[in-house]
Amino acid sequence: MKCDICGGDAVTFIRYNGTHLCGRHFMRYVDRRVKKEIRKQIHVHAGDRIAVAVSGGKDSMLALSMVSSVFGPRNGIEVHAITIDEGIEGYRPPSVDIVRRYCGSNGIAFHLRSFSELGVTMDGIAPLSGESSPCTYCGVFRRRLMNDEARKIGAKYLATGHNLDDMAQSVMMNFVRGDVERLARLGPHEKVQPGLIPRFLPLRTIPEKETLLYALVSGLEFWDGECPYWKEALRNQYRDIVDDLEERSPGSKFSILSSYDALRPMLYRELPPSNLRLCACGEPTVGNRCKSCELLEEARRKISGASRSQQRIRVDPFRASVPGLFAYRAQFADDQLLSDVGDGKDFHLVSCDHYLVLSGQRLLSYRPRCACSYEIAIVE
Numbered sequence: 001m002k003c004d005i006c007g008g009d010a011v012t013f014i015r016y017n018g019t020h021l022c023g024r025h026f027m028r029y030v031d032r033r034v035k036k037e038i039r040k041q042i043h044v045h046a047g048d049r050i051a052v053a054v055s056g057g058k059d060s061m062l063a064l065s066m067v068s069s070v071f072g073p074r075n076g077i078e079v080h081a082i083t084i085d086e087g088i089e090g091y092r093p094p095s096v097d098i099v100r101r102y103c104g105s106n107g108i109a110f111h112l113r114s115f116s117e118l119g120v121t122m123d124g125i126a127p128l129s130g131e132s133s134p135c136t137y138c139g140v141f142r143r144r145l146m147n148d149e150a151r152k153i154g155a156k157y158l159a160t161g162h163n164l165d166d167m168a169q170s171v172m173m174n175f176v177r178g179d180v181e182r183l184a185r186l187g188p189h190e191k192v193q194p195g196l197i198p199r200f201l202p203l204r205t206i207p208e209k210e211t212l213l214y215a216l217v218s219g220l221e222f223w224d225g226e227c228p229y230w231k232e233a234l235r236n237q238y239r240d241i242v243d244d245l246e247e248r249s250p251g252s253k254f255s256i257l258s259s260y261d262a263l264r265p266m267l268y269r270e271l272p273p274s275n276l277r278l279c280a281c282g283e284p285t286v287g288n289r290c291k292s293c294e295l296l297e298e299a300r301r302k303i304s305g306a307s308r309s310q311q312r313i314r315v316d317p318f319r320a321s322v323p324g325l326f327a328y329r330a331q332f333a334d335d336q337l338l339s340d341v342g343d344g345k346d347f348h349l350v351s352c353d354h355y356l357v358l359s360g361q362r363l364l365s366y367r368p369r370c371a372c373s374y375e376i377a378i379v380e
């Protein structure tokens with residue numbers, strides 16, 4: 001396959017507009033659209049600072065490299081990268097290294113904040129999140145630290161790596177759930193509110209396939225690990241729906257976003273952003289207390305409740321009929337019998353919806369599926 005522009009070897013076929021492009025022309029094609037978006041979304045002058053939220057994944061690394069190539073020291077604009085460590089063992093640490101390295105070799109100031117400053121970790125919260133998805137906590141705490149750091153930096157804007165797929169999924173998700181308020185608030189932010197650093201989304205018109213290809217073609221280092229709690233995200237359902245639409249009629253993702261953009265001024269007029277005030281923690285809020293303070297209290301309560309019941313629990317291993325495996329009899333102090341035998345795999349308890357995860361001879365974890373929030377992290 002040949003590039004339609006230069007006749008060189010094509011690296012991709014862009015289905016929605018029917019063109020073949022080589023690596024160089026593909027990158028140029030993406031660069032142009034990203035630059036146009038940046039110009040449309042923000043206005044900066046020499047001396048301004050821009051922060052970029054960077055997880056180390058392909059999208060945020062690409063957003064960082066684009067923003068720093070468009071601005072950067074040449075224009076007297078400082079670019080800062082902010083990474084949040086959510087406390088997910090094996091997932092976050094390698095990506096932090098990638099961001100730090102990239103910033104080091106490109107003269108970008110690197111800032112690291114961590115959930116542990118709030119006294120929580122996602123590994124601690126996820127098993128206790130019950131009905132709500134772990135992402136609810138993760139997203140709210142991440143936005144809090146991100147906004148706080150951007151504020152400290154004195155950033156005029158905060159860029160995020162959301163791509164076209166993310167945008168189309170969010171539009172569909174809020175539409176289907178009837179959350180028109182939230183639909184009206186999808187970034188980029190137009191109104192400057194006290195304490196809230198306005199977001200901009202340089203990649204909002206670039207499909208995820210293209211952000212990946214760009215990262216690969218340009219040799220950008222990125223982390224492609226998957227968050228272990230990802231499967232529980234509500235968004236996944238919408239990812240499938242939007243991908244399916246795109247498959248049937250190429251260009252659907254663009255249409256969803258451009259229909260949204262056409263409706264946005266009307267939504268904005270009908271539902272103007274409420275005037276925000278500051279919560280005691282310094283974050284902007286509509287009411288008296290911000291969402292992150294509410295969720296934080298809930299998370300801390302669950303975690304301390306879990307460790308209390310952890311102390312009260314008695315676990316008796318005994319040999320089950322499967323050779324080489326132990327089964328466990330776990331009993332709370334209140335004598336609620338939780339389990340009888342295990343088969344070496346996940347199994348459900350008779351008394352309620354709790355289940356135990358057995359691996360080899362070790363009871364790895366006990367994950368609540370109902371409103372109770374006991375947790376065991378044991379041991380034979």
Ligand code: FES
Pocket residue numbers: 122134135136138227228229230233
């Ligand atoms: Fe939702 Fe990681 S917590 S994807």
Ligand code: ZN
Pocket residue numbers: 003004005006007008021022023024025
């Ligand atoms: Zn070409």
Ligand code: ZN
Pocket residue numbers: 279280281282283289290291292293
């Ligand atoms: Zn607060």
